Amino acid sequence: MSAATLLMTHMVAFYPDRAASLQVARGLLDGGCAYLEVQFPFSDPTADGPDIQAACDGALKAGFTVSEGFRLVSEIASKARVPLFIMSYANLIFTRGVDRFLGESKEAGAKGVIVPDLPEGYDEGLFSRAGRLGLAAVPVVSPSMKDGRLAEVLSLQAEYIYATLRTGTTGTRTEIDQDIVRFLSRIRGGKVLGGFGISSAEQVRAVAPLVHAVVVGSALVREVARNGDPYGAVKRKVEELRG
Numbered sequence: 001m002s003a004a005t006l007l008m009t010h011m012v013a014f015y016p017d018r019a020a021s022l023q024v025a026r027g028l029l030d031g032g033c034a035y036l037e038v039q040f041p042f043s044d045p046t047a048d049g050p051d052i053q054a055a056c057d058g059a060l061k062a063g064f065t066v067s068e069g070f071r072l073v074s075e076i077a078s079k080a081r082v083p084l085f086i087m088s089y090a091n092l093i094f095t096r097g098v099d100r101f102l103g104e105s106k107e108a109g110a111k112g113v114i115v116p117d118l119p120e121g122y123d124e125g126l127f128s129r130a131g132r133l134g135l136a137a138v139p140v141v142s143p144s145m146k147d148g149r150l151a152e153v154l155s156l157q158a159e160y161i162y163a164t165l166r167t168g169t170t171g172t173r174t175e176i177d178q179d180i181v182r183f184l185s186r187i188r189g190g191k192v193l194g195g196f197g198i199s200s201a202e203q204v205r206a207v208a209p210l211v212h213a214v215v216v217g218s219a220l221v222r223e224v225a226r227n228g229d230p231y232g233a234v235k236r237k238v239e240e241l242r243g
Contacts, residue, residue: 005204005205005208006034006212007035007214007238008216009031009215009217009234010039010218011024011220011221011234012039012052012059014069015041015224016055016225020230022072022076024230024231025076026231027231028235030231031234031235031237032239036082036085037084037085037087037114038076038086038087039087040066040069040086040087040088041056041064042056043060049218051218052218066092069086070104070105073086073110074109077109080109084111085110085113086112087116088101088114089115089117090115090118093118094124098124098129102133102135105135106134110135111135112130112135112137112159113130113138115137123137127139136159139153139162140163141163141187142164150187158190160192163211164196165180176206176207191213192213193211193214193215194211195214195216196215198214198219200219204241220234220237
């Protein structure tokens with residue numbers, strides 16, 4: 001695999017607990033990820049499959065709160081040499097207040113935010129407010145998106161664009177076929193982060209030439225769930241995916 005292959009790795013804050021999630025972050029970073037995505041768990045994570053849903057449930061039971069999430073991100077960011085993104089859902093942001101949530105994200109050291117259920121045009125000012133703070137608000141696009149709608153999203157001229165490689169939820173294996181190639185070819189401008197259902201080095205090799213960075217989430221969460229050494233488990237998996 002080319003040394004230029006970039007991975008965005010995904011973790012759930014406080015899963016399986018706070019201390020272990022710090023070990024997960026360290027393992028992902030030491031494994032060589034180019035970006036780190038930290039999910040703030042929510043009780044109804046609509047875009048996530050069963051692995052991440054279970055992780056979110058476990059994190060909430062372990063005591064996650066939004067305030068503690070920002071403290072965790074700050075601790076991770078202070079040691080990370082790669083950009084860190086906070087992924088969350090609209091409910092948590094509305095409850096906190098959009099301006100407050102974005103301000104705390106910036107203060108914690110995040111490069112940007114990914115909010116799948118706050119799309120462009122229905123984002124309650126997320127994109128414009130993030131821009132004023134120097135945060136990257138990352139729009140999410142999917143293969144089912146019509147050309148007109150995709151053009152609206154691309155008109156934001158966002159620095160990063162998150163492309164789901166299929167419709168539905170995360171976790172299920174995605175076959176990299178010509179439909180995905182055609183979809184990714186429609187995205188012009190911005191650094192494309194492509195994921196959903198990527199779990200093997202073979203898939204990473206297939207997607208990497210088409211995107212800026214390949215996103216891996218559920219496969220890493222599964223490693224944490226079945227291994228008593230979260231640091232070693234995710235580090236080995238990232239190294240395996242990078243080839």
